[in-house]
Amino acid sequence: MIMLDTALEGKEAVFGRFSMDVHKHGLSLGGNWEYDFGSFDQIIWQEQGESIYLRLPFATIRGKLDHDETVIQFKTPYLIKHVLNIGLDYDSNSLLSAVGLNQFQAPLDTDGHIPHRDRWKQVGEHLIEQLTPYVY
Template sequence: MIELETDLVGKHAHFGTLRDYIKKYGFSIGGNWEYDRGSFDTILHQNQEEGETIYLRLPFKVLTGQLDDYNTDIIFQKPYVIKHVANIGLEYDGSSLADATGFSQFQTPADQDGQIQDKGKWIQAGEQLVVEKVLPHVN
């Protein structure tokens, strides 16, 4: 994980308005959200042959409302870049049939915080996306 130095920390936004705007840049609500916190995630790089994906994650806390409400007010925490390494091929356990037939769409990453090569490249890419696409739409 690489934390990014941006002006996003402490900025406020309306959840639904910002979500609708930044989804055109590939952002979606991260999978580990709760009603009082969550993150916007986007893919910076994906190599399916290696099973690796590098994400930009924008974590936030809920100030008022609940996360699934369009009018919820959120406040951002420190953004970061993270690399997930997925299992390649089938898992040989009780869920192998589900994997082979496509019923197990999501596997747990083999490494949820993998070693990131060329850190400067991903820091620049993440910070640029925050500055150009997110910061203009927060207070």
């Protein structure tokens, strides 16, 4: 994981508007959200089952995430690398995987080593700079 030092931390946004505005930059609401916190994610590199994500975690400060008017406040953004398990899954659910009923496998590594850290840090910080018009 690479923590990013940006001006985004502590900034606020209206959830529905921010979601629509940043979608064109490739960001979307991460799947692990709850009503009072979540993250916006973007894949910034992907190759052979390995992905580097830009993650913008946030907490709700007014409202819940099932309303567009909810106000969110950003926490420290970071980069994370996932290494997917692209082979066969040899556990008790293998039959389900083989017939296509169990499409999700746990990643081999949810926080893999990111080579060339300075380069990726610059990429992440540059992408976040593009989002400053959408926060206050």
